[in-house]
Amino acid sequence: MNRVEKLSADTKDVMAELGRQAKQAASVLAIASREEKDAALIAAADALRHSTASIVEANALDLGAAREVGRPDAFVDRLALDEKRIDGIAKGLEAIAKLDDPVGATIAEWRQPNHLKIERVRTPLGVIGVIYESRPNVTADAGALCLKSGNAAILRGGSESFHSSRAIHACLVTGLKAAGLPAAAIQLVPTTDRAAVGEMLRGLDGTIDVIVPRGGKSLVGRVQDEARVPVFAHLEGICHVYLDRGADLDDAVPIIVNAKMRRTGICGAAETLLVDKEAPEEFLKSAVTALLDAGCEVRGDAQTQSVDPRVKAATEEDWPTEYLDKIISVKTVDGVDEAISHISTYGSQHTDCILTECYGTAEHFLKRVDSAIVLHNASTQFADGGEFGMGAEIGIATGKMHARGPVGLEQLTSFKYVVRGAGQTRPE
Amino acid sequence: MNRVEKLSADTKDVMAELGRQAKQAASVLAIASREEKDAALIAAADALRHSTASIVEANALDLGAAREVGRPDAFVDRLALDEKRIDGIAKGLEAIAKLDDPVGATIAEWRQPNHLKIERVRTPLGVIGVIYESRPNVTADAGALCLKSGNAAILRGGSESFHSSRAIHACLVTGLKAAGLPAAAIQLVPTTDRAAVGEMLRGLDGTIDVIVPRGGKSLVGRVQDEARVPVFAHLEGICHVYLDRGADLDDAVPIIVNAKMRRTGICGAAETLLVDKEAPEEFLKSAVTALLDAGCEVRGDAQTQSVDPRVKAATEEDWPTEYLDKIISVKTVDGVDEAISHISTYGSQHTDCILTECYGTAEHFLKRVDSAIVLHNASTQFADGGEFGMGAEIGIATGKMHARGPVGLEQLTSFKYVVRGAGQTRPE
Numbered sequence: 001m002n003r004v005e006k007l008s009a010d011t012k013d014v015m016a017e018l019g020r021q022a023k024q025a026a027s028v029l030a031i032a033s034r035e036e037k038d039a040a041l042i043a044a045a046d047a048l049r050h051s052t053a054s055i056v057e058a059n060a061l062d063l064g065a066a067r068e069v070g071r072p073d074a075f076v077d078r079l080a081l082d083e084k085r086i087d088g089i090a091k092g093l094e095a096i097a098k099l100d101d102p103v104g105a106t107i108a109e110w111r112q113p114n115h116l117k118i119e120r121v122r123t124p125l126g127v128i129g130v131i132y133e134s135r136p137n138v139t140a141d142a143g144a145l146c147l148k149s150g151n152a153a154i155l156r157g158g159s160e161s162f163h164s165s166r167a168i169h170a171c172l173v174t175g176l177k178a179a180g181l182p183a184a185a186i187q188l189v190p191t192t193d194r195a196a197v198g199e200m201l202r203g204l205d206g207t208i209d210v211i212v213p214r215g216g217k218s219l220v221g222r223v224q225d226e227a228r229v230p231v232f233a234h235l236e237g238i239c240h241v242y243l244d245r246g247a248d249l250d251d252a253v254p255i256i257v258n259a260k261m262r263r264t265g266i267c268g269a270a271e272t273l274l275v276d277k278e279a280p281e282e283f284l285k286s287a288v289t290a291l292l293d294a295g296c297e298v299r300g301d302a303q304t305q306s307v308d309p310r311v312k313a314a315t316e317e318d319w320p321t322e323y324l325d326k327i328i329s330v331k332t333v334d335g336v337d338e339a340i341s342h343i344s345t346y347g348s349q350h351t352d353c354i355l356t357e358c359y360g361t362a363e364h365f366l367k368r369v370d371s372a373i374v375l376h377n378a379s380t381q382f383a384d385g386g387e388f389g390m391g392a393e394i395g396i397a398t399g400k401m402h403a404r405g406p407v408g409l410e411q412l413t414s415f416k417y418v419v420r421g422a423g424q425t426r427p428e
Numbered sequence: 429m430n431r432v433e434k435l436s437a438d439t440k441d442v443m444a445e446l447g448r449q450a451k452q453a454a455s456v457l458a459i460a461s462r463e464e465k466d467a468a469l470i471a472a473a474d475a476l477r478h479s480t481a482s483i484v485e486a487n488a489l490d491l492g493a494a495r496e497v498g499r500p501d502a503f504v505d506r507l508a509l510d511e512k513r514i515d516g517i518a519k520g521l522e523a524i525a526k527l528d529d530p531v532g533a534t535i536a537e538w539r540q541p542n543h544l545k546i547e548r549v550r551t552p553l554g555v556i557g558v559i560y561e562s563r564p565n566v567t568a569d570a571g572a573l574c575l576k577s578g579n580a581a582i583l584r585g586g587s588e589s590f591h592s593s594r595a596i597h598a599c600l601v602t603g604l605k606a607a608g609l610p611a612a613a614i615q616l617v618p619t620t621d622r623a624a625v626g627e628m629l630r631g632l633d634g635t636i637d638v639i640v641p642r643g644g645k646s647l648v649g650r651v652q653d654e655a656r657v658p659v660f661a662h663l664e665g666i667c668h669v670y671l672d673r674g675a676d677l678d679d680a681v682p683i684i685v686n687a688k689m690r691r692t693g694i695c696g697a698a699e700t701l702l703v704d705k706e707a708p709e710e711f712l713k714s715a716v717t718a719l720l721d722a723g724c725e726v727r728g729d730a731q732t733q734s735v736d737p738r739v740k741a742a743t744e745e746d747w748p749t750e751y752l753d754k755i756i757s758v759k760t761v762d763g764v765d766e767a768i769s770h771i772s773t774y775g776s777q778h779t780d781c782i783l784t785e786c787y788g789t790a791e792h793f794l795k796r797v798d799s800a801i802v803l804h805n806a807s808t809q810f811a812d813g814g815e816f817g818m819g820a821e822i823g824i825a826t827g828k829m830h831a832r833g834p835v836g837l838e839q840l841t842s843f844k845y846v847v848r849g850a851g852q853t854r855p856e
Contacts, residue, residue, distance in 0.1 A: 378849025421803065423679035
């Protein structure tokens with residue numbers, strides 16, 4: 001602990017040095033081969049498994065501190081590492097090693113009339129700052145995704161998982177060294193001083209190219225407000241399901257229940273059900289009953305309340321609320337256009353869904369709803385990089401710049417134009 | 429002028445209202461058809477030609493003011509509009525109408541094992557702020573590119589071209605109205621108050637999605653420093669040509685002269701020539717003589733000075749300098765790696781070129797030089813959206829986020845994921 005306390009005194013200098021090291025490492029990573037990067041990931045996975053005992057020991061320090069300050073059991077459980085969870089983290093690294101290397105891939109190529117051959121080729125972004133909360137596995141997941149996409153990572157974990165993250169990070173460094181890559185390719189902020197976050201948000205003298213926050217709304221909100229560098233994030237996922245008059249009720253009800261109840265704590269969970277007033281009467285009743293029977297609290301407008309006495313009254317505050325819990329708000333709307341307008345007013349541009357068999361209505365909705373993900377006849381819980389076939393994601397972005405939706409390896413890259421000529425000069 | 433002065437008093441309110449109007453217009457533009465957008469551009473071109481007299485009259489006010497404050501002839505010339513130039517602006521609008529509509533295009537599509545069909549579809553960014561200097565034609569060019577890409581534009585022209593820009597803008601509004609599109613799709617800031625720029629850089633309450641500055645280094649520098657929203661720009665174009673030992677001298681010399689001298693004031697003009705020390709002696713001499721004979725001042729290191737008495741001594745200040753003039757700095761380097769290292773130290777990540785017939789050396793350079801555009805055996809003056817086949821560009825970006833290199837219609841878009849299902853729910 002002495003080292004950590006000493007560092008806290010001069011966090012600004014420590015962070016500036018991390019930035020310099022990261023930038024230097026980034027230039028090596030940018031031209032590292034797929035084989036080198038994969039070898040580092042596989043060696044890191046091996047190191048994790050071999051270091052199980054010391055990781056569990058470090059984790060015990062964090063767990064003890066968490067219990068001491070009376071953290072709830074759910075919190076302590078999220079923090080806890082055992083052999084099985086450590087093996088899971090190692091498997092995650094191996095899975096990322098198996099993904100295609102995005103760097104160097106040609107995204108587009110064409111030849112101009114003057115025979116210049118122009119290619120758009122993927123390049124890394126540079127240095128990615130990741131700021132996260134208590135889950136120590138993010139250290140490995142985020143570090144590995146940055147490495148595989150050729151970016152240097154500066155990781156700032158939560159102070160509650162400091163010792164666990166440090167033990168995991170040591171294994172990543174072992175992997176990097178084994179593969180002959182710079183240890184600074186993945187750096188963990190070596191202090192729990194909160195000033196370190198502020199330094200990262202200011203970009204460490206232009207060395208950080210993008211910040212990815214992983215955590216709750218207050219963390220993401222602070223990062224979005226204060227960052228002077230681009231941020232890939234979503235503040236919240238107020239996801240809507242619109243049940244249209246043209247829906248097939250047998251298909252629709254299971255989707256509604258799945259969208260809300262499969263997991264209520266994820267950003268792609270539905271928070272509001274909008275039901276077409278012109279739909280047959282049974283639509284609203286069937287959907288609401290299925291939700292209630294699945295153990296969901298339903299807060300509805302007057303029409304929704306009329307179908308079941310268990311429905312509570314929704315207030316204006318419900319529409320912009322992300323419950324992340326077994327609660328849903330239900331509103332009846334005047335067809336697809338009022339649904340779109342409600343989503344535009346209260347949504348978070350994350351993921352929204354229409355249930356209908358009417359192709360024209362579906363296209364109308366898919367075109368007009370301005371969200372990162374728009375779905376037709378499928379659960380909003382598919383809003384996930386893995387489910388999209390991206391292999392793994394570092395998060396989901398609702399901004400429109402650069403990355404939108406699940407942020408996987410490709411979204412962690414930029415590109416450059418490579419132009420090949422044969423002596424061409426530009427005429428007047 | 430009264431209206432303008434009155435508005436200056438409450439610039440903050442005026443700008444906030446522009447932002448609200450733009451956001452509203454953006455939601456209409458986002459779903460406007462190609463036909464509507466093209467009709468607006470063609471009607472605007474017609475309006476420009478029909479309004480030649482009034483535009484020339486408005487321009488005369490700007491020209492008179494410029495002469496009165498003693499602006500140099502070159503400045504007055506850039507500002508001047510006549511029938512031919514106005515016709516050129518109209519032709520520019522018609523050319524943009526002919527380009528493909530990027531909005532709604534499917535960038536990628538695939539089917540997941542569970543039969544979900546996932547598409548990445550281009551969408552507009554939203555509202556684009558354009559801040560430019562004296563050239564009044566930017567009003568039309570930038571407005572048209574934003575419109576065609578489905579974005580609302582807020583244009584802030586230089587105060588010296590205020591009347592000219594206002595006259596051109598009136599024609600754009602005529603075109604929008606003729607096509608039934610909102611007049612607020614392209615707004616011109618109706619005040620010359622400098623505070624308006626500050627308001628735009630703060631994003632007008634989150635309504636501006638991206639800022640594009642068009643102008644000199646001081647304008648771009650201010651925008652990059654102060655903007656709280658993403659910026660597509662390049663601060664400068666310190667472009668290098670590296671003459672490798674493996675070059676074909678007959679091909680190389682014309683490229684070097686073209687890269688420097690075709691136009692010296694554009695960002696893709698070469699500013700530094702790096703010559704391989706291992707190249708045959710005639711390489712350095714031929715290149716330097718050709719530049720001197722073409723009327724270029726050459727500032728070189730000791731070895732370069734030794735080949736011709738006309739070569740002046742380069743100082744450390746020359747390497748990071750963008751002359752934008754008939755001046756070039758020349759340095760001899762120890763092969764491709766020192767060239768890459770020099771470019772990494774002094775370059776601006778804009779456009780850099782290698783001249784060699786050795787494929788391996790070329791690939792080494794193209795992979796390692798971290799610039800938006802890297803060229804092999806072709807002039808740096810090809811750094812231009814038109815020359816890349818993009819039709820037109822709103823500028824060139826050297827950042828790595830979202831847009832890099834020439835910023836054309838596609839770079840002014842974002843995307844969303846459209847997911848089509850048939851009742852899929854996500855399993856546990």
